[in-house]
Amino acid sequence: MLNIPVDLIDDDRLSHVLNASERLARAASVDEVVSVLRDTARATVGAEGVAVIIENEGRCAYVAEDAVSPLWQGQSFPADHCISGWSMRHRETVAIRDVRLDPRIPQDAYAPTFVRSLVMVPIGRPVPIAALGAYWSDVSDHDPDTIKRLESLARLATIAIENARLTQARNRGEALGATQNRILELAVAQTPLDLTLDAIVHEVQMLSPSGLRGSILLLDETSEHLEYCAGPTLPDAFKAAVTGLGVAAQVRHQDAETAMADITNDAHWAAFRDLALQQRLHVCWSTPICSAQGVLLGAFVLYHHELRKPLAADIEIIDFVVQTVGLVVHRARADSAIRISEARLRLAVDHADVGFWDVDFVQNTLVWPSQTKAMFGISPDVPVTLQDFYDGLHPEDREATIEAFTAAVDPERRALYEVDYRTIGREDGIVRWVAAKGRGVFDAAGLCLRVTGTVVEITARKAAEEKLRELNASLEERIAQAIAEREEAQKALRQSQKMEAMGQLTGGVAHDFNNLLTPIVGTLDMLQRRGVGGEREQRLIGGAMQSAERARTLVQRLLAFARRQPLQTAPVDVAKLISDMADLVASTTGPQIKVVVDAPANLPAAIADQNQLEMALLNLSVNARDAMLAGGTMRISASTASVGEGHRSKLAPGEYLCLSVADTGTGMDAATLARAVEPFFSTKGVGKGTGLGLSMVHGLASQLNGALTIQSSPGLGTNVELWLPRSMSEPAATLRIAEAPEPQLTHAIALLVDDEELVRASTAYMLAELGYRVIEAASGEEAMQLMATGEPFDLLVTDHLMPGINGTDLARVVRTSRPGTAILLVSGYAEREGLDPDLPRLTKPFRKNELAASLSRLRGESRDEH
Structure with missing residues (x-):
């Protein structure tokens, strides 16, 4: 028997109240409670229309038929757009004289109805769970007694609705629990897969409050063809049609959650429309069945001979069945017994990097697996209490961790417990970083029953984060260092380029100097040897020759710097x-x-x-x-x-x-x-x-x-x-060669080739003094013309670097066309590329005795060859 509020006992409608009290005490469902409220409100306050509105996840649903609008029955609206939602959100009774003038009501919200005034009372304290609405067709001021009676009736409804929900949940839970236990027994029994699936379908059909019938359509391992269909209630023709099309396409069109379709009016089932009408199959629920790894195994299909909506209990059954069947099929295909699933689960937990924890305030126990104990430096077989958790926290993190845990168990806040903290191992003393996450479980009265969650060791991640912070802190310094290194490299590159350019310049200058010095050195040498002039003139000639020798040394140094010597x-x-x-x-x-x-x-x-x-x-x-x-x-x-x-x-x-x-x-x-x-x-x-x-x-x-x-x-x-x-060979003995005497005069013919006229004249004079008859050519092409006319010569003296045909190429032609001809290559060494290493060479500038020595060696080599 429910306790009757005092403010209803003095009312002249006491008989209605007593009747309502008895009916509410016996109400076994929310629908029965709503029916009693509707009848009692009309009788006690004279309301023309009564409705009960329940809010769920931000939407208000009208769950009782009333005179307001049959169209609202079973529909839901956003709570922010409903006066019932406003009443529940502010936990206040709302009395509206004229709905058309109240700013809290959307424009034309009650236009399709007769409603002009209303009273909306929240149901449930301290947190409303529903609202009781009374409606009138005329604009009117609501007297306090009317409002008081409705509020008292709402207080009766609070207790009744909670009792009805508990009764429904208990009955449904007992039935569902029994069926779930039976299904689990079937899953672990040593029974062939087809018999197990048929038995599961039978259990589902026995429990379904809506009278739904079902079948389990099992795909093969490729998820392309129907392998098996459990459930004898499914017509054979329907099975054949499903087999012909395959269920893979239908299942892949569905989301992971249960989807409903009217077979007679749904595009996905168009191929079955005629068969569905013939068999009177109107409603179909198709839910994918997947393994734990997300592999598609098949579908769970339920249908009915009438067009009706499945109840919440049907959804619970479907969710449980698809999970269980997925496990059964997966384990059967893997040839693993379902009976060892618990052992496998325990083994997986023991070897996982993620630990879990469960703080049970009812039993005052703390559950930690070995992984979680290891993060606190505790052996797997050591029992633990909640005090061990507090004792294992690092002193610097204890306050923040306890505050996060307190917020999670607070019924007002019910915060997500998510915190990173350090632990100090009780047995090993090691400091570890862990990340914990969890939520509290509360009863209807708001009491926290337990807090459960997971814990992961993140020591390595924290170390990496600390290193990253250190790197970021030194980023500016490292950037400055990198810029300095880059500038140093650019400076070195510029210096290298500068030295290379200077080397090329000095090499070219050295070549020109050699050509200039050759006639100077040759002429001074001749004047000095002939003793031209008196003592004063010879002294001047000696000074000029000394300067020329210094210039010659300077050129050698330039060539050494240019790396062309x-x-x-x-x-x-x-x-x-x-x-x-x-x-x-x-x-x-x-x-x-x-x-x-x-x-x-x-x-x-x-x-x-x-x-x-x-x-x-x-x-x-x-x-x-x-x-x-x-x-x-x-x-x-x-x-x-x-x-x-x-x-x-x-x-x-x-x-x-x-x-x-x-x-x-x-x-x-x-x-x-x-x-x-x-x-x-x-x-x-x-x-x-x-x-x-x-x-x-x-x-x-x-x-x-x-x-x-x-x-x-x-x-x-x-x-x-x-x-x-370092050389791996021994150095040869140094040979000191005495200066050779000037050779005897010869009467041979020499072909002299040089593009510099002064160099050619100086060299021709030296050759003439050595007894040669000299034929001069200003280029390689001119020398080739002389050869073509049959001009005889015994010796070729040619410069290397000349426009057109260079000296090395000319020497090769002479060697081929006139074998046995002596060849001497004269070069300023400005360009070493293209020089034939087998050709005798004489470096510019040179004196007469140096030219004579080179020619003497040529004659000696010629005699050796003969």
Whole structure:
């Protein structure tokens, strides 16, 4: 019996109230409660229309027939657009005199009805679960007694609706639970798959409140054809039609949730329309059956002979069946017994990276699997309590974690429990980061029964995040460093390009200088040998020849810097070379400078050109001397060294020989050091140096596949290192060739080819003095014409670099057409490409005796061949 509110006992309609109280106490469903409310409200307040509205997920649904509008029965509307929704949301009774003038009611909301005034009372305290509405056709002011009676009736309805819901849930739960248990028993029983599925269909049909009949359509493993159809109630013709079309297309058109279709009026089932009408099959529910991995296994189809809507209980049955059948089919195909599913689940949980937890406030227990215990440093077999959770929290994270847990169990907030915190292992003391997530479970009164969720260890992720924060913090510094490195690389590139351009320029200049010096040196040599003029004239000629020789040395240095000088590389005994030059260096530097030589006798040989290496050592010694104007010490040393990655020489890894010249002079600052190897750059002052000494050594090192390194600081002196490739061969004994006497006169004919007229004239004069009759040609083409006319000659003397046919190509033609003709190639070495290494060569500029020596060697080679 329900408790009757006092404000209804004094009413003259007490009999209606008592009757309503008894009926509500016996009501077993919400529909019965609604019917009682409708009858009682009309009798006690004289309402012309009564409705009960229930809100669910933001929508208001009219669940009882009333005189307002039959069209509203069973429909739902957004709660924000309904006065019932406003009443429930604000938990207030609403009394409206005229619905057409109230701003809370949408315009024309009650236009299709007779309603002009209403009273809307929320049902349920403190949170409304429904609303009771009373309607009148006239505009009227509602007296307080009417409102009070409706509110009292709503209080009766609150208790009745809750009781009816509990009764329905209990009855449905008991029936559903019994069926679910029976289905589970069938699933784990040792029964063939077809018998199991037939039994499950039978259980579903026995429980369905709507009287739905069903079938399980099972697809083959390819999900393309019907493999089996369980359920004898499905007509054979219908089965055949489904088999012909296959259910895959129909199932794939459905979402993961249950979908309803009227077979007689749905495009997906158009092929079955005639058969459905014949069999009186109107409603079909088609739900995909999938495995745990999401693989499509088939469909669960329910139908009825009448057009009606399935109830919520049918949906629960369908959801449970499709999950169970999916498990049964999957396990059957995998040839695994359903009976070991629990063991497999436990094994999966034991080996998963995700742990779970369950705090049960009713039983006052804490459930942790081994994974969760491991995150708190607790052994799997050790029992745990909620206190173990609090004790395992890191002190810095305890407050925030407890606050998040409190918010999750608070019935007002019911917040999602989602927090990252650190744990300190109880047994191992290890600090771990974990991420926990969960929700509270509440009863109808708002009491939190339990909180369940998952926990994942995120120590590695937190470490990565910390590293990322550190990287971001140092981002500006790293960007500045990268920009500096890029600028340094660009600076080095510009310097390299600058040096390359200067090398090309100096190579070309050196070639022109050779052509200019050749007639100068030749003429001065002739004047000096003939003793032209008196003593004064001979002294001037000697000075001019000395200047010409200095110019010749300058050109050689330019060619060395440009890496275009011809080198005669061979194994060189560097230790002996240094020892032999020690006296020369000492006499050059003067008495104020102490020269120390450190060159072990057992050093291996280096691959170099001995003459060029001697010149390089002399240049370095002169530079060291000039840096010690007040005296000091010069140390010349040689040693072997192993070069690896990142070495200051930037050479490829390997064994090298290092020749070093160090001084205790003034040293160089960074700006001077950066330009030290530039040609013509000098700190000695105007007229005191060419600025080509270090440039020549640098070019020589590069040409020998070595390197030049300079270490210097102001006031601390300079150390210049020449790195040379180590030779695996022993150096040959040095041969000292005495200067050959001038050869006897010859009466041979020489063809002289050179495009420079002065060079050609000077060379022709030297040849004439040596007894040759000279035939001159200004180009290779002119020489070819002379050959074509049959002009005889015994010797070809030709320049290499000429317009048109160069000297090397001309020599090849002569060698082919006139075998046995002696050939001498004269070159300024501006271009080494295209030179034939087998052709004898003479370097410009040259004297008469140098030309004579070259021709003498030619005659000797010719005699050897014969």
